[in-house]
Amino acid sequence: MNMNRKVAITGIGQSKHRGHRQDVNEPELVWESVSDALRDSCLDLKDIDCILHGNMELFEGVHQPDMWHTMGNGARMKEGMRITTGGTTGATLNCAAANLVASGLYDTVMAVGFEKQEEGQTTTGITAMADPLWGREIQTGAITGATGVLWVEELGERAEWAAAKMRVKAAKNALRNYKAHLRINITEKDVMDSRLLAWPLRLLHMCPESNGSCAIIYTNEEKAKKFPQKPVWIKDHVTCHKEETFFRGGPRFQELSQSYAARTLYERNGIKDPYKEIDVFEMYDPSSWWELDWACHFLRRPKAEVLEMVERGDFEIEGAWPINPSGGVVSTNPIGATALIRVAEAALQVRGDAGEHQVPKNVRTAMASGFGGTFWTVAALLVKEL
Amino acid sequence: MNEEKQTTVELIDIPELVSIPHRFSTGPVMGRFLSTLRDEKKILANKCPKCGRTQLPPRIVCAECNIEVPDGNWVEVGPGGYVTIFDVVFIPTLNPLTGKMREVPYTTCSIILDGGDASLMHFLDETDPEKIKMFNRVEAVFRPDGERTGSVLDILHFHVIPGEVQEVSHAMGF
Numbered sequence: 322m323n324m325n326r327k328v329a330i331t332g333i334g335q336s337k338h339r340g341h342r343q344d345v346n347e348p349e350l351v352w353e354s355v356s357d358a359l360r361d362s363c364l365d366l367k368d369i370d371c372i373l374h375g376n377m378e379l380f381e382g383v384h385q386p387d388m389w390h391t392m393g394n395g396a397r398m399k400e401g402m403r404i405t406t407g408g409t410t411g412a413t414l415n416c417a418a419a420n421l422v423a424s425g426l427y428d429t430v431m432a433v434g435f436e437k438q439e440e441g442q443t444t445t446g447i448t449a450m451a452d453p454l455w456g457r458e459i460q461t462g463a464i465t466g467a468t469g470v471l472w473v474e475e476l477g478e479r480a481e482w483a484a485a486k487m488r489v490k491a492a493k494n495a496l497r498n499y500k501a502h503l504r505i506n507i508t509e510k511d512v513m514d515s516r517l518l519a520w521p522l523r524l525l526h527m528c529p530e531s532n533g534s535c536a537i538i539y540t541n542e543e544k545a546k547k548f549p550q551k552p553v554w555i556k557d558h559v560t561c562h563k564e565e566t567f568f569r570g571g572p573r574f575q576e577l578s579q580s581y582a583a584r585t586l587y588e589r590n591g592i593k594d595p596y597k598e599i600d601v602f603e604m605y606d607p608s609s610w611w612e613l614d615w616a617c618h619f620l621r622r623p624k625a626e627v628l629e630m631v632e633r634g635d636f637e638i639e640g641a642w643p644i645n646p647s648g649g650v651v652s653t654n655p656i657g658a659t660a661l662i663r664v665a666e667a668a669l670q671v672r673g674d675a676g677e678h679q680v681p682k683n684v685r686t687a688m689a690s691g692f693g694g695t696f697w698t699v700a701a702l703l704v705k706e707l
Numbered sequence: 708m709n710e711e712k713q714t715t716v717e718l719i720d721i722p723e724l725v726s727i728p729h730r731f732s733t734g735p736v737m738g739r740f741l742s743t744l745r746d747e748k749k750i751l752a753n754k755c756p757k758c759g760r761t762q763l764p765p766r767i768v769c770a771e772c773n774i775e776v777p778d779g780n781w782v783e784v785g786p787g788g789y790v791t792i793f794d795v796v797f798i799p800t801l802n803p804l805t806g807k808m809r810e811v812p813y814t815t816c817s818i819i820l821d822g823g824d825a826s827l828m829h830f831l832d833e834t835d836p837e838k839i840k841m842f843n844r845v846e847a848v849f850r851p852d853g854e855r856t857g858s859v860l861d862i863l864h865f866h867v868i869p870g871e872v873q874e875v876s877h878a879m880g881f
Contacts, residue, residue, distance in 0.1 A: 343718050382725055445801040453731040454741075455764050458859045459815050459828045461800055467792045474841055518798045520836040563770075569817035570791030571826045572877045573760050575771075 322557045322589065324423040327707055329545035329552035330668045331538050332362025332431075338502040338533030338653045338662075341439060347386065348393030351435045351534045354658070355394055358431065358536035363549040369538065370427040372401040373417055375410040375434045376657025379446035394433045394536075406562075407450060408463075408605065408693015410434055411535065411661030415689075415701055418539045419555045428541050434658035435534035443530045443656070450694070466522035467569065469610040473521050476624060480613075481521060483631040485509035488525055488609040488651060490637055495648025497638070497677040502531040502653040512609075526609040526651070533655035535662045553668040556686075558701040559585045562694065578698035579690070580618040586688075586700050587621075595620055596642055599702075600684040601670045603663040605692040606649045616644065619690070619700075638680055646670065646678045660691030664701060671705050726806065736767045739781075741857040748849045750785040750862075752823045761823035785820035786847035788827075788865070789873035792817050795836045818845055818865060829859070833867040844871035 334357030336350055345353070359365065372394055374387040383389065387396065387403045406413040414432040421430050444462030451460040472480035489509055495501035507525065515525040545552040561578040576584075583595070592598045602619065606612035616636065617627045630636065636644040647666040650659055667687035669675040684705065691699040733741060736753065743749050752761035753776045755769035761782055768775050793816040799808045812834040817826040832848070833839050845865035855861040 343720060382723075442801055445803045448800070449803040453729065454733055454737050455859050456828060457804055458802075459830065461794070461796050461798075461809075461815065464796065464798060464800070465794050467794055470792060470794075470836075516797075519794045519796045569826050569828070570878075571817075571819045572824045572875070574877070 334358025351393035412691025412699035495652035784823035788820035
């Protein structure tokens with residue numbers, strides 16, 4: 322992408338993401354990540370020119386939550402806008418903040434994503450995303466085993482084992498991330514014995530409903546050099562939105578959005594082999610089946626090869642191509658913040674500040690993805706040096 | 708002796724139930740599709756004049772080519788077809804259209820109807836995943852005359868024909 326000005330991430334904040342947060346109301350939850358990002362950046366609210374706010378309104382049922390949340394996100398008497406693109410909301414916040422800084426309209430922008438899912442009905446909210454003329458009667462939120470059906474059809478029990486191994490990997494990583502929501506000790510057998518949601522998708526494969534928020538501060542090159550926190554640069558981002566809710570196979574091939582996003586990102590940035598050229602990947606994995614499947618798309622490799630990688634432990638924190646050292650979305654999922662957390666965690670890895678879940682290598686390039694809407698994908702590349 | 712006073716703050720949840728009646732316009736293309744389903748028990752797709760693909764449900768523009776599909780480009784598809792992918796759902800969730808929990812298990816699916824190449828989302832009458840084969844042949848079961856209202860539920864479900872599998876050259880699912 323042709324950026325007018327270089328854009329750096331210069332502050333990262335997250336709340337502790339939990340299943341129950343009755344101890345705070347929504348603006349208070351938002352403030353946890355905003356104050357954390359300000360602390361991390363050593364900046365003050367007066368240094369921020371514009372504030373972006375995002376979540377999915379149908380989950381909490383609050384229209385224009387940015388109004389109520391002004392006291393939590395620091396937007397009082399500031400410019401700002403609201404962004405809501407479903408599951409990709411956090412990833413779109415990242416794109417929008419980067420675009421606003423790159424354009425020169427603002428020097429420093431803060432993006433804030435949040436969700437307090439205990440206050441509403443998540444699956445009902447997602448189902449209401451489907452078009453009311455046909456799909457709403459049929460869709461079951463984001464709960465689908467369809468990808469798993471294809472894997473099991475092609476590779477049998479070995480695929481079920483691989484999806485379980487991905488889930489256990491996420492759980493082990495989340496135990497090293499004190500902000501993660503589900504921090505549980507589980508085995509592959511626990512995953513495969515857990516309750517069926519939609520065959521072969523089981524309860525432990527699926528992401529939870531979390532309460533949490535995430536805030537990231539972006540600035541231009543000139544300011545990044547003056548600001549105290551070490552910068553992480555946005556190299557590129559790509560958005561693939563499709564109208565096709567309904568395409569689920571048939572004689573006319575359609576490239577899936579995650580494949581399109583990965584291919585475009587690699588082509589534009591001269592990445593020939595992502596396995597060698599990308600050091601860590603924070604993927605939006607709504608379920609372990611999708612994490613397994615999308616590893617194929619983002620690695621540009623067939624299922625059989627990715628299965629071998631799973632079995633070798635390539636995707637573990639200490640592995641050759643770590644995916645979701647944070648524990649990922651199956652461990653933590655405050656939806657409006659979820660895709661922004663991917664960017665935040667990828668940036669922490671580049672900075673070397675991920676603490677106990679830091680991957681043990683020099684991270685020069687990290688990738689973050691978002692997923693949602695009608696099979697939409699947004700992906701971003703972050704680098705240590707531009 | 709000074710004992711430190713422990714103060715606890717009471718946390719209060721305020722319950723609210725939101726029930727909102729909606730009315731959604733179909734527009735002319737979806738309107739024709741739904742009224743034909745209701746009055747003639749026929750499933751109509753519309754064909755893009757550029758790429759030639761059929762759309763289900765039909766739309767006023769081709770979502771891929773972004774050009775208008777002329778009103779005459781209707782193709783009758785089905786009532787037979789084959790399954791490209793399915794979901795046997797075991798977890799009860801709230802149906803936002805009724806406010807009631809859905810009864811489980813139920814099976815959602817995507818099917819390619821004979822005479823078209825676009826997949827349609829609907830329900831299957833089989834809830835045992837072992838009994839649904841990839842590319843299984845299916846047949847639409849319509850709601851009886853006088854009970855159809857011009858909605859997705861004018862088709863009750865697609866009946867899975869045991870053991871009958873469509874021969875196809877394309878890849879599985881998506």
